[in-house]
Amino acid sequence: MKTSYIQVRTNDRYEFVSITAGVKKAVRESGVDEGICLISSTHTTAAVTVNEDYDRDVPRDLAAACRALIGSLDVSFEHAEGNSDSHLLTSLFGQSQRLVVRGGELDLGRWQGVFLAEFDGPRSRTARVAVYPA
Numbered sequence: 001m002k003t004s005y006i007q008v009r010t011n012d013r014y015e016f017v018s019i020t021a022g023v024k025k026a027v028r029e030s031g032v033d034e035g036i037c038l039i040s041s042t043h044t045t046a047a048v049t050v051n052e053d054y055d056r057d058v059p060r061d062l063a064a065a066c067r068a069l070i071g072s073l074d075v076s077f078e079h080a081e082g083n084s085d086s087h088l089l090t091s092l093f094g095q096s097q098r099l100v101v102r103g104g105e106l107d108l109g110r111w112q113g114v115f116l117a118e119f120d121g122p123r124s125r126t127a128r129v130a131v132y133p134a
Helices: 020-030 056-070 084-093
Strands: 002-009 015-018 035-041 044-051 096-102 112-118 123-134
Touching: 002 020, 002 084, 002 096, 002 112, 020 035, 020 112, 020 123, 035 044, 044 056, 044 084, 044 096, 044 123, 056 084, 084 112, 112 123
Parallel strands: none
Antiparallel strands: 002 123, 015 112, 035 096, 035 123, 044 112
């Protein structure tokens, strides 16, 4: 297994930042020809997701939908830090993604990309990329 880290600086409370290039680089540098790539967030208020990485409106729309979803909830969060919404969204999206490595490359669909999903920004974040041979 080879592990790499991708540093991300976010600018908004809710933001989807493409880390696709960094994940692809980590896979290439791992030397693994066939296997699994695990991308994980090292934070409780940031997730990892796969979605369209071609049209820049998609990540903005996802962030807007997160704001609208949280705003529509009839719930009183009690967490003293005031970021329970961020913990909820991270749980819904998921802390990690597993992707196939084929021919030494990340096996994504034509329009797919990997995103760090920020729910408590702006902040400095770290995504961990572990590549396992088959």
